Amino acid sequence: MPAIDLSTTPLRELNQSLHALAEGNNETEWEVLNPDGRHAVAVGIDAPVSVDIRGPVGYYCGGMNKQATVTVHGSAGPGVAENMMSGKVVIKGDVSQYAGATGRGGMLVVEGNAASRCGISMKGIDIVVKGSIGHMSAFMAQTGNLVVLGDAGDALGDSIYEARLFVRGNVQSLGADCVEKEMRDEHLELLEDLLQRSGITGVKPSEFRRYGSARKLYNFNIDNADAY
Amino acid sequence: MCGIVGLFLKNEALEPQLGALTSAMLATMCERGPDSAGFAVYGQSLDGEAKITLQSSSPEIDFPALAKALENEIAGAVKLTQRATHAVLTCRRDELDTIRAAVRRLAPSVRVMGVGEAIEIYKEVGYPTAVSERFELKGMKGTHAIGHTRMATESAVTTLGAHPFSTGPDQCLVHNGSLSNHNNLRRSLAHDGIQLETQNDSEVAAAYLTWRMKQGLDLGQALEKSLDDLDGFFTFVVGTKNGFGVLRDPIACKPAVLAETDDYVAFGSEYRALVGLPGIDTAKVWEPEPATVYFWER
Structure with missing residues (x-):
């Protein structure tokens, strides 16, 4: 199992080694030591490997991830798992703003809290936050699922398109065109699966409320023509 | 940024x-x-004393001469600590206004960066590590x-x-x-x-x-x-x-x-x-x- 110590190995070397992994390679478990808040740790991986990062990371950790499972044993800075395509990114601590931004696939699990703009412009990613999320989360979210076990800050789901938002706690306020929606059987099933895949037990899907788009904002409405 | x-x-x-x-x-x-x-940097403040941080854009500035001239103005002691383009003057607190006015008159190109009992301020154009080395922040x-x-x-x-x-x-x-x-x-x-x-x-x-x-x-x-x-x-x-x-x-x-x-x-x-x-x-x-x-x- 390769262990890369970032206090002695340049970050670029780590990322290049991870990018060079060919199909069928045997080095499937990686460990990264002393990340010390560095930016862009383990970005752009495209291989079914696991990477355990021991300590806090800075901006964009696990960005553009494909296939890999990246676990941060600490907190993460802004833009964690930004534009993830597939695979899984798990953060044991808290995350800063715009976690999972524009993500197209895969799963982001935050065991602590997420700051503002969590899931901004998400495009298919599943995001599960065990704690609470900050203001303007899921802004312009397009598709995918955001699950929050705690509370959501101001203006949740502002200008949302088609993503599904599930919040167990209190929502401070909903953004423009975001409304509470009925929780149907298909949603309970979906939520059950998301909770199970993110390793959460003892929490029932029925404890959540669902929020989504009222679909009034993103289609052009001839009655609003005067406003332009 | x-x-x-x-x-x-x-x-x-x-x-x-x-x-x-x-x-x-x-x-x-x-x-x-x-x-x-x-x-x-907020350092130790001494009773009745005040500090003035000065900065000069011209390298020819003679801070020790300025301090001497200021001592003549107030007929008292002015302590000077120079670090590159900056200098910290320490004087009696009740002489602060007199000193400030005298600096303006005697050295109009010198700028007052900060005044107080504890504060010293240093700032310059340049790469941050070079600036902090220049002023010996360490x-x-x-x-x-x-x-x-x-x-x-x-x-x-x-x-x-x-x-x-x-x-x-x-x-x-x-x-x-x-x-x-x-x-x-x-x-x-x-x-x-x-x-x-x-x-x-x-x-x-x-x-x-x-x-x-x-x-x-x-x-x-x-x-x-x-x-x-x-x-x-x-x-x-x-x-x-x-x-x-x-x-x-x-x-x-x-x-x-x-x-x-x-x-x-x-x-x-x-x-x-x-x-x-x-x-x-x-x-x-x-x-x-x-x-x-x-x-x-x-």
């Missing part, structure tokens, strides 16, 4: 290391602000320090445009962000007799807080008021003789990380800035909430 670091010591035993810790923190923020850098002692690395957006890259800004005795402010109503505010502050040195938006924020504190508010209350009156993006870190405050605007897109232990409160634009602090692994580390005033006082 800009980078901010701040360290407010609770444990006296760390005071000899204040400069070394702050300089290591500042060095991690070079990429965030390679244009210029500056820092305010060796400085004190109770708290605030540093800034600048990537200019709102005004020119000049010494006076660098942070911190000091607009009142022992007060300083550093800023990451940009204000959009600073011109209007500058005019209304001028109306109340507050003169600003630059066209910089952050200086207006500093002067605004000074103005509020002159009205009798403490730093925490002044920061609270600024949420109503300042429009724009900001993360501020501010210092007073005994206090240390942090404020982010309600949108909070400018980064901020706080850490606290029994020994200190520390601020960094990023966690990277805090990595070298003693006991950081077990510190309480968090992001300050938007539109929430954080304020410590000893």
Whole structure:
């Protein structure tokens, strides 16, 4: 199992080694030591490997991830798992703003809290936050699922398109065109699966409320023509 | 972009290391602000004494001669400590106004960077590590320090445009962000007799807080008021003789990380800035909430 110590190995070397992994390679478990808040740790991986990062990371950790499972044993800075395509990114601590931004696939699990703009412009990613999320989360979210076990800050789901938002706690306020929606059987099933895949037990899907788009904002409405 | 670091010591035993810790923190923020850098250090204040930090843009300045001339003015002692382009004058507190007026008359090109019982301010254009080496930040002692690395957006890259800004005795402010109503505010502050040195938006924020504190508010209350009156993006870190405050605007897109232990409160634009602090692994580390005033006082 390769262990890369970032206090002695340049970050670029780590990322290049991870990018060079060919199909069928045997080095499937990686460990990264002393990340010390560095930016862009383990970005752009495209291989079914696991990477355990021991300590806090800075901006964009696990960005553009494909296939890999990246676990941060600490907190993460802004833009964690930004534009993830597939695979899984798990953060044991808290995350800063715009976690999972524009993500197209895969799963982001935050065991602590997420700051503002969590899931901004998400495009298919599943995001599960065990704690609470900050203001303007899921802004312009397009598709995918955001699950929050705690509370959501101001203006949740502002200008949302088609993503599904599930919040167990209190929502401070909903953004423009975001409304509470009925929780149907298909949603309970979906939520059950998301909770199970993110390793959460003892929490029932029925404890959540669902929020989504009222679909009034993103289609052009001839009655609003005067406003332009 | 800009980078901010701040360290407010609770444990006296760390005071000899204040400069070394702050300089290591500042060095991690070079990429965030390679244009210029500056820092305010709050050192030991002596009863009845005051400090004036002067800066000269001309390398020919003869600070010792200026100090001599000032001694003649007040018929008393003026202590001088020169560091590169800056010099700190220490004089009796009741002679401060006389000294300030005399500096203006005797050396009109010399700028007053800050005045107070504890504060010393150093700032220059240049790469942050070079600036802190030039002023020998590493060796400085004190109770708290605030540093800034600048990537200019709102005004020119000049010494006076660098942070911190000091607009009142022992007060300083550093800023990451940009204000959009600073011109209007500058005019209304001028109306109340507050003169600003630059066209910089952050200086207006500093002067605004000074103005509020002159009205009798403490730093925490002044920061609270600024949420109503300042429009724009900001993360501020501010210092007073005994206090240390942090404020982010309600949108909070400018980064901020706080850490606290029994020994200190520390601020960094990023966690990277805090990595070298003693006991950081077990510190309480968090992001300050938007539109929430954080304020410590000893």
